[in-house]
Amino acid sequence: MSRGFAKGSLRYGVIGCGIQGESHIKIVAALPNAELISVCDVDEQRARTAALKHGARHALTDYNDLLADDAVEAVSIALPDHLHREVTVKAFEAGKHVLLEKPMATTVDDAQAIVDAQEKSGKKLMINWSNRWMPMFWSTKEMLDQGEFGDPMYVYARLNNTLYVPTQMLSWSANTRLPFWLICHRYDIARWYFKSEAKRVTAVCRSQVLKGMGIDTPDFYQTTVEFENGCVGNFESCWILPETLPYLVDSKFQLICSKGYVNVDPTPPVYQVATSDSYDHKGFITGEVAGEPRGFVFEAGSHFVNAVLRDETPLITGHDGLMITKALAAMVEAAETGQAVEL
Ligand SMILES: NC(=O)c1ccc[n+]([C@@H]2O[C@H](COP(=O)([O-])OP(=O)(O)OC[C@H]3O[C@@H](n4cnc5c(N)ncnc54)[C@H](O)[C@@H]3O)[C@@H](O)[C@H]2O)c1
Structure with a gap:
């Protein structure tokens, strides 16, 4: 109610x-x-x-x-x-x-x-x-908790930005890393669904495009997180997609369970706005009404x-934030050292 x-x-x-x-x-x-x-x-x-x-x-x-x-x-x-x-x-x-x-x-x-x-x-x-308040993530949580998918087992999550974000939108992109800027959204959802904490983190990152532009932060991260209860999450993120793309976010989220599957793409091309001299591909999950x-x-x-x-x-809560920060920091450390991080 x-x-x-x-x-x-x-x-x-x-x-x-x-x-x-x-x-x-x-x-x-x-x-x-x-x-x-x-x-x-x-x-x-x-x-x-x-x-x-x-x-x-x-x-x-x-x-x-x-x-x-x-x-x-x-x-x-x-x-x-x-x-x-x-x-x-x-x-x-x-x-x-x-x-x-x-x-x-x-x-x-x-x-x-x-x-x-x-x-x-x-x-x-x-x-x-x-993002927890996006209806698709919220209702998936409810169905999961009601047992409609069986046990959660695996998440694949991708959240990318175009080059516009680290080069123009943010003046401070060199002071953060993709696990903190983007992956954190999807890691929060996966952890919420799995009801478990990260146990082992492996990751790789590469620095080429942004480094060449004088911005000292990696271009992409690929990370795998094994959770204490056996669930696995694969989280990936880049922010070097071409600015010619019509929308600055590229996202995919898949939850695989013992008896069910959820596929969420929060950015399908459904809200295109064209006038005689402009074209805009807008986000559609937030906006203003009246x-x-x-x-x-x-x-x-x-x-x-x-x-x-x-x-x-x-x-x-703050406890959620602390546990999530530990996992995100482990992604950065694992990618920088090439070693798995045990939590
Ligand atoms: N929840 C979400 O979906 C979401 C989306 C975008 C950004 N964020 C987060 O929000 C935060 C802000 O991001 P943003 O995109 O608005 O960045 P931004 O660069 O647009 O805004 C930051 C503002 O902080 C001001 N500022 C810097 N230092 C200050 C200080 N000491 N005192 C007062 N003002 C100061 C800057 O002048 C700037 O106006 C970041 O942590 C970002 O990760 C969250």
């Missing part, structure tokens, strides 16, 4: 007003049980524009000022992957609830520090692996706000 929106109003701040941060700002502004108090970005113009557009009271450039404001009860943190630790730890020290963008962190030490700070504060933490955000990212943000207001544990 649907529980609708929790009663109350959560006073909210958003740190980072880039692509994903603006999405959080729009969600908070649209939610009936949240109030957008402050937004923050080191880029003052970006913070001001977002505040004006979405009705925040304050536009700040130093997140310490936002965290010092007692009027703010909860924050979204949407900073580049490698900058999550310091701001999240400070947010808990300031007594805020935190919706932290994926990946939780790019090192196990950082993830552990975040968990420690959260446990000390007693506040809520959710890591925003929002000026308000809809889709899985909205659902994830709404879940967090409802969990805080109802004093419930959000679906994706």
